[in-house]
Amino acid sequence: MKVILSKTDYVxxxxxxxxxxxxxxxxxxxxxxxxSGFEKSIIETGNEVELEAxxxxxxxxxxxxxxxxSQKITKDFxxxxxxxxxxxxxxxxxxxxxxxxxxxxxxxxxxxxYEVKSTRSIDEKAHYHDLAFQVNLLRKCGLKINKAHLIHLxxxxxxSGELNIEGLFKIVDVSAEVESIAASVNTEAAExxxxxxxxxxxKGSCPCIxxxxxxxxxxxxxxxxxxxxxxxxxxxxIGQSKKKLRELIDSGIFSVQDIPKEFKLSDKQRNxxxxxxxxxxxxxxxxxxxxxxxxxxxxxFLDYETFPAAIPRFTGYGPFNQIPFQFSLxxxxxxxxxxxxxxxxxxxxxxxxxxxxxxxxxxxxxxGAVVVWYKPFExxxxxxxAERNPEYKIFLEDLxxxxxxxxxxxxxxxxxxxxxxxxxxxxxxxxxxAPELSYxxxxxxxxxxxxxxxxxxxxxxxxxxEKEKAINDLKIYCGLDTYAMYAIWKTLKNxx
Numbered sequence: 316m317k318v319i320l321s322k323t324d325y326v327x328x329x330x331x332x333x334x335x336x337x338x339x340x341x342x343x344x345x346x347x348x349x350x351s352g353f354e355k356s357i358i359e360t361g362n363e364v365e366l367e368a369x370x371x372x373x374x375x376x377x378x379x380x381x382x383x384x385s386q387k388i389t390k391d392f393x394x395x396x397x398x399x400x401x402x403x404x405x406x407x408x409x410x411x412x413x414x415x416x417x418x419x420x421x422x423x424x425x426x427x428x429y430e431v432k433s434t435r436s437i438d439e440k441a442h443y444h445d446l447a448f449q450v451n452l453l454r455k456c457g458l459k460i461n462k463a464h465l466i467h468l469x470x471x472x473x474x475s476g477e478l479n480i481e482g483l484f485k486i487v488d489v490s491a492e493v494e495s496i497a498a499s500v501n502t503e504a505a506e507x508x509x510x511x512x513x514x515x516x517x518k519g520s521c522p523c524i525x526x527x528x529x530x531x532x533x534x535x536x537x538x539x540x541x542x543x544x545x546x547x548x549x550x551x552x553i554g555q556s557k558k559k560l561r562e563l564i565d566s567g568i569f570s571v572q573d574i575p576k577e578f579k580l581s582d583k584q585r586n587x588x589x590x591x592x593x594x595x596x597x598x599x600x601x602x603x604x605x606x607x608x609x610x611x612x613x614x615x616f617l618d619y620e621t622f623p624a625a626i627p628r629f630t631g632y633g634p635f636n637q638i639p640f641q642f643s644l645x646x647x648x649x650x651x652x653x654x655x656x657x658x659x660x661x662x663x664x665x666x667x668x669x670x671x672x673x674x675x676x677x678x679x680x681x682x683g684a685v686v687v688w689y690k691p692f693e694x695x696x697x698x699x700x701a702e703r704n705p706e707y708k709i710f711l712e713d714l715x716x717x718x719x720x721x722x723x724x725x726x727x728x729x730x731x732x733x734x735x736x737x738x739x740x741x742x743x744x745x746x747x748x749a750p751e752l753s754y755x756x757x758x759x760x761x762x763x764x765x766x767x768x769x770x771x772x773x774x775x776x777x778x779x780x781e782k783e784k785a786i787n788d789l790k791i792y793c794g795l796d797t798y799a800m801y802a803i804w805k806t807l808k809n810x811x
Contacts (some may be wrong), residue, residue: 607807618800
């Protein structure tokens with residue numbers, strides 16, 4: 316079997332070699348997990364940003380595909396010294412790369428490479444290596460490479476009227492940085508090619524064994540079968556305590572149940588582990604009572620859904636500014652049995668700011684606590700709305716002043732349950748405190764999928780029937796978010 320190391324696989328290799336081996340050698344394992352809505356959005360965002368960046372080079376010619384015909388077309392254009400090429404494909408000595416933008420400089424009689432990144436800054440640990448791989452390969456193919464550039468989104472750009480492509484992007488000459496690591500990248504790429512060329516699965520754990528759960532590769536369980544579902548990797552903030560995690564792993568301790576009592580952990584980490592090992596629930600009723608006592612007879616439960624558009628769609632927005640397109644609101648008064656519900660969703664392809672603010676003004680009580688889950692998000696959106704719409708500043712600032720984050724009860728560990736597993740997401744808390752409610756049967760089950768669904772509604776991807784269903788699915792999902800907060804609050808009230 317002839318093995319090819321692509322630029323993409325080289326970058327993945329630097330994160331986790333074994334993960335790339337599975338991708339090349341056992342794709343059934345690598346691709347068995349469906350991409351999440353968030354992961355799909357990253358891919359689509361990258362494609363969208365690259366399409367916009369090409370407008371910086373209007374004379375460019377796109378080469379489609381990765382096969383022999385595309386390679387031949389690339390060679391033909393190179394022989395003709397075509398000025399601008401998009402996605403020219405190069406392969407040599409079992410290395411492969413498609414270059415985002417390749418420009419022939421007639422004066423220097425050489426080429427400049429431009430790599431497009433859908434980020435607002437340069438990631439020095441990844442982006443330089445990405446470019447160095449390309450520079451090395453193109454030189455193997457006989458091209459003279461003079462310059463290497465990164466094109467990324469300008470974090471300071473704010474759209475005003477029509478999109479300004481030149482203002483949207485920053486083009487950074489990183490030739491010196493790339494040259495400084497070119498030799499080491501060449502060596503590392505050779506090691507990567509040798510690694511993925513092995514017929515048998517490489518022995519031992521993958522490097523992710525020393526990382527927290529959120530940074531594990533997609534094939535972690537296959538590479539590390541000895542690690543249980545609830546492991547030391549799930550200890551709160553253990554990924555930021557690398558020395559502790561390494562000590563546990565090197566001692567052969569993988570299960571939370573096996574962590575010694577004398578092993579040094581932070582107080583919150585120890586509380587989590589004690590709950591898991593004892594199977595007991597820890598509740599500080601006094602602290603919970605203190606927290607809930609600030610909530611008056613009327614309480615509102617609020618949740619937003621947003622879309623993080625990399626390319627600003629509307630005036631006043633910058634790259635990756637969140638577009639708030641929906642909210643759900645459950646309002647409970649002490650003399651009522653159940654809360655009343657109101658909701659709003661904006662489905663037109665234009666700025667929803669004013670519409671969503673007016674809907675909030677209409678439906679949100681002018682007094683009483685506003686309960687959210689993870690207040691930096693909702694408060695951040697309100698602050699941005701106020702900056703873009705200063706005529707509503709007083710209303711939005713008052714709203715922010717009334718916001719209370721019920722998640723704090725769990726982050727501060729006033730309530731610890733073994734089944735929380737150290738997590739404070741509403742989807743981890745709800746099955747314990749209100750098991751009659753569940754996201755599992757919903758068409759939309761997480762925020763990334765909600766954002767992408769709205770994107771498809773507004774860009775015309777759905778027909779009329781699909782659009783109506785998608786809107787209803789979004790309403791159900793967002794509505795459960797606020798009702799879940801109410802149910803959790805009610806359970807906590809009953810406890811004290």
